[in-house]
Amino acid sequence: MSGRGAFIALLFLVVAGAVSASSLPLADINIASDDRSIRRGAETVVTVCMNCHNLKYIRFQNLLDIGVDRDSLDLWKSDKDLNAPLIGYTPAAMALDIYGVVPPDLSLITAARAHGGRYVYSLLTSFYTNDSGNSDNHVFPGIMMPDVLGYSFASDDKERHDIEKSASDVAAFLVWAADPNAGLRKKIGVGVIIYLLILTLLLSIWKRHIWKDVFKSGSNSA
Amino acid sequence: MRKSWKRWIDARFPLTSFVKNELTDYPTPRNLNYWWNFGFLAGFVLVLQIVTGVFLAMHYKPAAAEAFNSVQHIMRDVNYGWLIRYLHSTGASAFFAVIFVHMARTLYYGSYRAPRELMWWSGQMLLIMLMATAFMGYLLPWGQMSYWGAQVITGLFGATPLIGDHIVIWLRGDFSVGDDTLTRFFALHYLFPFLIMAVVVLHMIALHTVKSSNPSGMSLHAKDNIPFHPYFTIKDFFGLGLFLIIFCSFVFFKPEFFIETENNVPANPLQTPAHIVPEWYFLPFYAILRSIPDKLGGVVAMGMSIIVFALMPFLDRCKIPGGACFRPVFRAMFYLFMADVVLLGYIGAQPPNATLTIIGEIATFFYFAIFIILPFTSHWENRMLLREEKLPDAARTLILEERYIPIRRDEKKNGDAP
Numbered sequence: 001m002s003g004r005g006a007f008i009a010l011l012f013l014v015v016a017g018a019v020s021a022s023s024l025p026l027a028d029i030n031i032a033s034d035d036r037s038i039r040r041g042a043e044t045v046v047t048v049c050m051n052c053h054n055l056k057y058i059r060f061q062n063l064l065d066i067g068v069d070r071d072s073l074d075l076w077k078s079d080k081d082l083n084a085p086l087i088g089y090t091p092a093a094m095a096l097d098i099y100g101v102v103p104p105d106l107s108l109i110t111a112a113r114a115h116g117g118r119y120v121y122s123l124l125t126s127f128y129t130n131d132s133g134n135s136d137n138h139v140f141p142g143i144m145m146p147d148v149l150g151y152s153f154a155s156d157d158k159e160r161h162d163i164e165k166s167a168s169d170v171a172a173f174l175v176w177a178a179d180p181n182a183g184l185r186k187k188i189g190v191g192v193i194i195y196l197l198i199l200t201l202l203l204s205i206w207k208r209h210i211w212k213d214v215f216k217s218g219s220n221s222a
Numbered sequence: 223m224r225k226s227w228k229r230w231i232d233a234r235f236p237l238t239s240f241v242k243n244e245l246t247d248y249p250t251p252r253n254l255n256y257w258w259n260f261g262f263l264a265g266f267v268l269v270l271q272i273v274t275g276v277f278l279a280m281h282y283k284p285a286a287a288e289a290f291n292s293v294q295h296i297m298r299d300v301n302y303g304w305l306i307r308y309l310h311s312t313g314a315s316a317f318f319a320v321i322f323v324h325m326a327r328t329l330y331y332g333s334y335r336a337p338r339e340l341m342w343w344s345g346q347m348l349l350i351m352l353m354a355t356a357f358m359g360y361l362l363p364w365g366q367m368s369y370w371g372a373q374v375i376t377g378l379f380g381a382t383p384l385i386g387d388h389i390v391i392w393l394r395g396d397f398s399v400g401d402d403t404l405t406r407f408f409a410l411h412y413l414f415p416f417l418i419m420a421v422v423v424l425h426m427i428a429l430h431t432v433k434s435s436n437p438s439g440m441s442l443h444a445k446d447n448i449p450f451h452p453y454f455t456i457k458d459f460f461g462l463g464l465f466l467i468i469f470c471s472f473v474f475f476k477p478e479f480f481i482e483t484e485n486n487v488p489a490n491p492l493q494t495p496a497h498i499v500p501e502w503y504f505l506p507f508y509a510i511l512r513s514i515p516d517k518l519g520g521v522v523a524m525g526m527s528i529i530v531f532a533l534m535p536f537l538d539r540c541k542i543p544g545g546a547c548f549r550p551v552f553r554a555m556f557y558l559f560m561a562d563v564v565l566l567g568y569i570g571a572q573p574p575n576a577t578l579t580i581i582g583e584i585a586t587f588f589y590f591a592i593f594i595i596l597p598f599t600s601h602w603e604n605r606m607l608l609r610e611e612k613l614p615d616a617a618r619t620l621i622l623e624e625r626y627i628p629i630r631r632d633e634k635k636n637g638d639a640p
Contacts, residue, residue, distance in 0.1 A: 112486035181304045187473025200463030
């Protein structure tokens, strides 16, 4: 048994306790995390999704952090304050009237679903017209939301490809919205881990130095 | 100058002698391996949880209407609030991971045996207090899993005969989990760590009375001890470095690993999630709860599965030192028990189905069976090993000569410590 064994055991315990993955038919795709995808996604979300959905934990000024230019921002927020949250254009009561449900807030939607980014992408590209001529969804059967990106009525591959790109951008933006500090966190994390690796290496050398005179007794079976 | 203030303090408070006796000259077995690092790590995580928790409490609002929003406020608006929160949420899991390894080490090396029973029992109490603290803390983010987890677990107390319903209402402060539950859980979640701190002090006083056990399991001669400082300060800090590398990897790169996706949906008393799962560290016990078809029986079994550890000093009748090192039967039982706990943890995480329920029932039976047969196997092992001379000479001589009565020998030996 060694120190390393301890940590492997610890990790094993953690992994064993993890809940199994979702069984939904999600597309196997990596959601981009570059600012340009996120910005394009922001535009789609503000101009399309926000017709019904809120993103109440995001303020207009947060969009400046992902590099949205002031002109677009002024256009989107119109007379609202820069500090105002992103609230959809349909009041909840009216949405309830039309769809029978209040559309969920999207600020945390990718954090609230397993494989959130892939979930959003798959949902947006899984609309189809069922046998009775109604719009339905493979990922979310019985969904009340209409096929806003128009995937189910796309006529050719190029159009489908454009919608897939757009869906992926929306997913990228919503992943950002769920945890806007993730980029900063990972950047700091690299520095922290490098620091800790050097520190631990030095501590290990120091430990060896201090312990070099200690005779290990034969009874140590470990 | 430095000497004079030391003299001033020492005349009023035993500072120099305390540092000397409990740190710089504190005798520690030289053969401790890295499994002995986890007590220190548990202390570190406790301090980390208290410090991050205090800062979270400065921005958190313990009210049903505000709680979820205030966590998002911490995550988005408070400077480095995300770091404080992720340190705290990951720290909870790290705490249990470290404590479980610490307990497994104690079981493997038989450190619960005389004269360390009070250490084992105070540790047992710490585990239960830690579980209570973690459970109450998990309600605070006020997500769906927080809410329904608390609803299910407080509901378990309804199984108490006669006064069950009253206890549930008394715990919740309401007929179902709500604003009053959240407020009292917050108050207690803030209180408990300080009670834990107090029991940790008792744990440490007991430790410094009986001193550390060691992998050989024998009480060592004075010459085999080395001062805690610098040998074990540096060893503990090196271990801390390794721990922090893993811990920070989760905090900075995979913090959501320990946060159930369902808990990012605000608590909704009208909508039960499809599948309620507790945090990973409760899963084996949760599986035991679900394995017993009767509600009261399940609750009792779950409670017993934790409390049964306290009986270890009585159940293990073997006097051979070194825990599992020199004891093949006990070693096999130890590893089977670990495997059983992991299996139960897996079952606890899955939605119940017929096959898993049967496996869970067998695993639960096995869990308790290990404890029940231990007095017999350990007694048999004691006789067999001593008779057949299968022990290393050193261990054998020590047992036969000293009849393994460590406490009395220790007291004599401490007189000529280095």
